[in-house]
Amino acid sequence: MELRRLGRYGPEISVVGFGAWEAGGDAWGPNPSDEQVLAAIRAAVDAGMNWIDTAEVYGRGRSEELVGQAVAGIRDEVLIFTKVGGKDSGSGYRPEEVKRAIRASLRRLGTDYVDLYQIHWPDPSVPLEETWGAMAELVEEGLTRFIGVSNFDREQVERCLSVRHVDSVQNQFSLLKQDDRREFLPWLEERGVGYLAYAPLAFGLLTGAIRADTVFDERDWRSGKQHQGEAYRNLFAPGKREEKLALVEQLRVVADRLGVALAPLALRWVVEQRGVTAAIAGSRNPEHVRSNATAGDLKLDEDTLAEIDRIFA
DSSP states (O other), rough: OOEETTTSSSEESSSSSEOOGGOOOOOOOOOOOHHHHHHHHHHHHHHHOEEOOOOOTGGGHHHHHHHHHTTEEEOOOEGEEEEOOTTTTTTOHHHHHHHHHHHHHHHHHHHSEEEEEEEEEEOOEEEEHHHHHHHHHHTTTTTTEEEEEEEEOOHHHHHHTTOOOOEEEEOOOOOOOOOOOTTTTHHHHHHHOOOEESTTTTTGGGGTTTTTTTTOOTTTTTGSSSSOOHHHIIITTTHHEEEHHHHHHHHHHHHHHHTHHHHHHHHHHHHTTTTOOEEOOOOOOOOHHHHGGGGGGGGOOOOHHHHHHHHOO
């Protein structure tokens, strides 16, 4: 598995990491069993993924608990990234709340430090400089080695940089969502800020497993029965899903010619983009995890990358 440094000062991480969003349930409908989650995480580590990304809000803390169980005994071999706050009953962002939150995460994870602690979402109700200052103090206290942000734009990152270096940005990025590609990613690279791409498989659309007639469980947000946020409206709403799947079928032709599966091809395209450090890929299925991991050693030439760009232009 190829390794890259996360930003200017961060650790060496595999170009594909394990995302534990669904580990605690509440993501894709019926919750996976604890045994499924633990098997998937262990498959990821065995396949060369040396970091796991989670958050306090994933499964209301259950994801962190399961990650802690999975890495017990191999903590020195696996980097743990987690996040404070979130849109779903996460902790607040005032300095005292941030400091309480990381200690709660450490208890659930069963460790005395995390490798990367991230602000999950911007919160205009709290001055960003105050929150980022508290994050910097966590590094000084040894509770986290590095700090980053998630779902941030350039102006917000600039405000953080005025206080302390930003080790990483974690944003949504895939063949079907390339907003950060042209300007933000090169700008971050120039400033030594790492970039973690979440949802690099567009919530399953780029795996080839979803079809136009796929029926999602009513508890799965992709069904549109629970809520209809931006990701649903842009990718899964009637008409949008069919439009995106037509592009996926064109990508399948490329994958078949190369003799690779769709998911690792889509993942490799992401990590080939300037400024991207690594992609986050999660699954409850160990076989899918092992397939995703093959993106870490996949080679794509310039002609192939250009062909994929033309499909998704």
